[in-house]
Amino acid sequence: MDALVLQYVMNWLVLGCIYALVALGFSLLFGVLNVIHFSHGDVVIVAPFVVLAVLQGLVAAMPAATAGALALALAAAILAVGILGVIADWLVIRRFRRAPAMMALVATVALGTVVRELIRMFYPQGSNPKPFPRLIEAQVALGGVTVPVFSLLAIAVSVAMMGLLFAMMRFTPLGLRIRAVAEDRATARLMAIRPGRIFAATFFVASAVGAIGAILFASYAGAVRFDFGIQLGLIGFSGAVIGGLGSMLGAILGSLLIAGIDVLVQATMAEGASYRLVFAFLLVILVLVLKPSGLLGRPAIEKV
Amino acid sequence: MAAAAPARAATLADRAIVAAGEAGGALILGLFLLAEDWRLITAVLVLCGAGFALLELRPAIEERIVAAFRRAPATALVLGAAIVLAYPFGMQGNSYALHLLVIALLYAVLALALNFQLGSANIPNFATGASYGIGAYASALLALEFGVSFWLTLPVAAAVATVFGFLLGFPSMRTRDTYLALVTIAFGIVVHQLLNNFDWTGGPNGLVGIPAPSILGHSFARPIVILGQRVPAQANFYYLALALVALAILAARRLHNSRVGLAWNALRGDELAARCQGIDVVWYKMLAFAVDAFLAAFAGSVYAAYVSYISPDNFTFLVSVTIMTMVIVGGMDNSFGVIVGAFLLTLLPEKLRIFSDYRLLFVGVVVILFLVLRPQGLFPQRPRSYGAS
Numbered sequence: 001m002d003a004l005v006l007q008y009v010m011n012w013l014v015l016g017c018i019y020a021l022v023a024l025g026f027s028l029l030f031g032v033l034n035v036i037h038f039s040h041g042d043v044v045i046v047a048p049f050v051v052l053a054v055l056q057g058l059v060a061a062m063p064a065a066t067a068g069a070l071a072l073a074l075a076a077a078i079l080a081v082g083i084l085g086v087i088a089d090w091l092v093i094r095r096f097r098r099a100p101a102m103m104a105l106v107a108t109v110a111l112g113t114v115v116r117e118l119i120r121m122f123y124p125q126g127s128n129p130k131p132f133p134r135l136i137e138a139q140v141a142l143g144g145v146t147v148p149v150f151s152l153l154a155i156a157v158s159v160a161m162m163g164l165l166f167a168m169m170r171f172t173p174l175g176l177r178i179r180a181v182a183e184d185r186a187t188a189r190l191m192a193i194r195p196g197r198i199f200a201a202t203f204f205v206a207s208a209v210g211a212i213g214a215i216l217f218a219s220y221a222g223a224v225r226f227d228f229g230i231q232l233g234l235i236g237f238s239g240a241v242i243g244g245l246g247s248m249l250g251a252i253l254g255s256l257l258i259a260g261i262d263v264l265v266q267a268t269m270a271e272g273a274s275y276r277l278v279f280a281f282l283l284v285i286l287v288l289v290l291k292p293s294g295l296l297g298r299p300a301i302e303k304v
Numbered sequence: 305m306a307a308a309a310p311a312r313a314a315t316l317a318d319r320a321i322v323a324a325g326e327a328g329g330a331l332i333l334g335l336f337l338l339a340e341d342w343r344l345i346t347a348v349l350v351l352c353g354a355g356f357a358l359l360e361l362r363p364a365i366e367e368r369i370v371a372a373f374r375r376a377p378a379t380a381l382v383l384g385a386a387i388v389l390a391y392p393f394g395m396q397g398n399s400y401a402l403h404l405l406v407i408a409l410l411y412a413v414l415a416l417a418l419n420f421q422l423g424s425a426n427i428p429n430f431a432t433g434a435s436y437g438i439g440a441y442a443s444a445l446l447a448l449e450f451g452v453s454f455w456l457t458l459p460v461a462a463a464v465a466t467v468f469g470f471l472l473g474f475p476s477m478r479t480r481d482t483y484l485a486l487v488t489i490a491f492g493i494v495v496h497q498l499l500n501n502f503d504w505t506g507g508p509n510g511l512v513g514i515p516a517p518s519i520l521g522h523s524f525a526r527p528i529v530i531l532g533q534r535v536p537a538q539a540n541f542y543y544l545a546l547a548l549v550a551l552a553i554l555a556a557r558r559l560h561n562s563r564v565g566l567a568w569n570a571l572r573g574d575e576l577a578a579r580c581q582g583i584d585v586v587w588y589k590m591l592a593f594a595v596d597a598f599l600a601a602f603a604g605s606v607y608a609a610y611v612s613y614i615s616p617d618n619f620t621f622l623v624s625v626t627i628m629t630m631v632i633v634g635g636m637d638n639s640f641g642v643i644v645g646a647f648l649l650t651l652l653p654e655k656l657r658i659f660s661d662y663r664l665l666f667v668g669v670v671v672i673l674f675l676v677l678r679p680q681g682l683f684p685q686r687p688r689s690y691g692a693s
Binding site: 030092095096100101102106107109112117118121230241245275277284289294 | 633
C-alpha cells in the first residue's frame, strides 16, 4: 500500500511540475503583456516533435552516439520553440497590443489552430500519435520502493527551471527590465528600456520553459499527438489563473492543485480516468467562486 | 425601433441601393454555395475581400449604404423577406447547399445569442457550445425516452438550458474578465465531459434516431412541393432555422432598445460607473448568461431534430470558440455583422474542402487576417440613433 501511495505522490509531483512549467509561461506573459497567449499550449507541443525529428536524423547519421544525440535534440527543441514563440509574437500577437483583450484571445486561438495544422501537415503522418521515448528507463530503489528515475529527473529539472526563472526575474538585468515593463510600460521607456525587445525576450523565455514542460509531458505520457497542446494549454492556463495571473508562485501552486485532484480522482474512483477532467475543472470553478482573483492574485480594486 | 422614424423620406436612390445591396448579397452567397470549381470560389473570396478593402479605404461608401437602409426600412424588410423565403427554390435542388444554409443559420442563432453577452455587455463566455449541447440533449432525450413532440421539447429544452445559464452566471457576481472567461471554459469542459461519460446520454456514441418534427401532418423528413416546384427535405429545417434567426434578431432589436440593452451597454462602458448609476450589475450579468443559454438551446433542439444524431463531440470547447470568433470577426453588437460572421465561418471551412488537408490552416489564417486588417469586425457596431439620422 505504501508503495502505491508513494507512486501516486510521485505521479502528482511529476504532473504538477509539468503543468507548472506551462502555467509559468501564461503567468509571465500575462504579467508583462496583459495578454492571454491562448496558443501557448500549441506552440510548446512543437518541442517533442522537434526532439523526435532531430533524434531520427541524428540516429540515421551516426547510430552510435545516442545519449549525445538526445541531449542535442533536446537543446535544439527548446531553442526552436523559444524562437517559435518570438515569431508568434512578431507575426500575430504584436498586432493586438492596443486592441481589446478578447481580440487578442480569439487571434491566438486561431494561431493555435494554424500551429496545430502545420504540425499535422509537415510532420510525416502527423495525424497519428507518435510514440515518445522515456528520457531515462532506469528505476531506482528509494526507501525499499522502486521509483522510475524519470520521475525524479522530471521533478529535479522542473524545480531547477523554476529556481532559474525566479533568479532571472530577481537578480539579472533582463529580469529587472521585464519587471519594469510589466509595472509601467511608459515609464520603462523613459528609463531607456525598449519594450519590444523585452516582449521578445519574455516570449522566448516563456516558450522555452513551456517546451521543457511539453517534452516532459510527452515523455510521461509515452506519446505525442498534434492536438495534445489543446489540453496541455488549457490545464496550464487554468493553473496560472486559479493561482492568480501574474504571480509565478501562484502558477506553481495552481498547477500542483490541479494535478493533485487529477491524480486523486484516478487513484480513488473506479472510473477515475474518464472523470478526471470533470473534477479538475469543477475545482477550477470552485476556486474562482471562492477566490475571484485566484489564490495569490491581487484583488482587483478599482479606484475612481 | 428608433430608426423607423426617418429624418428624411427615402428617395429612389435609397431604394435602389437597398435593392442592389440585398440582391448582390444573395447572389454572392448563392454563387459561393453552388460553386464547385476552386477558381470560382477563390474569385468570390477575392471579390469579397476587395469589397471590404474598398469600405475600409472609403468610409463614405459605407455611410451611404447604411443611410439608405435606415431611410428605407420598409423596402429593405419586404425585399429581404422575399429573397430569403424564395432562396431554397433558387438552389437548383442542391441538398448539400441547403444543408450548409441550415447549419449556417443555426450558427447565426448561436452567434446572436452570444452577442447579447460578448457584444452588448462585453462579458466573455466560452460556454455557448455547452448551452447548445444542453438544449440538444434535453430535447433529444425528451423525444426519445418519453415520445414528447418536438414542438413541446423546444420550450422545455430552452428552460433547462436557461436554468444552467443562471447557474453559470452565478460566479459572475465576483469574477471578472479572464477569470470569468476561465469559469465559462471550465463549465463547457465539465458539460462536455459529463455528456461523454454518463450512460443515459449514450456516452461518446451519443443519441441516435431522434425523430424529425412534423407540422399539420407534413413530416419534416419529406421534401416540400409547392406549385409543382420541389425542394429537398432540408428546406423544412431551413425555414425553421430562419424563423429562429428572425426571432433572435427581433429579440436583439427589442432588447437593444430597452432598458436592459442600455444597462448592458453601460456595463460594457464602465462597470463601476454603471453601478453608480443604480444599475443592478449582478442581475444584468446573470440575465445576459440566461438569454444566451435560452437562444442557444433553441438552436440545439433544432440541430438535434435536423441531423437526428448527436454526440458530445458536436458541443466541444472548440465549438464555443468558433461561435466567439463569429461574433468578433462579424462585428460585436451588430446583428447583421454577427450573422455575416456566422455564415462566413460556417461556409468557409466547408467550401475549402477542395483544399482538403489545408482547410483548417486556411481558416485560421483567414481569421487572423480579418482581425488584423479590419479590427472592429466586418461590420462594426454603430452608435445608437434616436430618430435623427
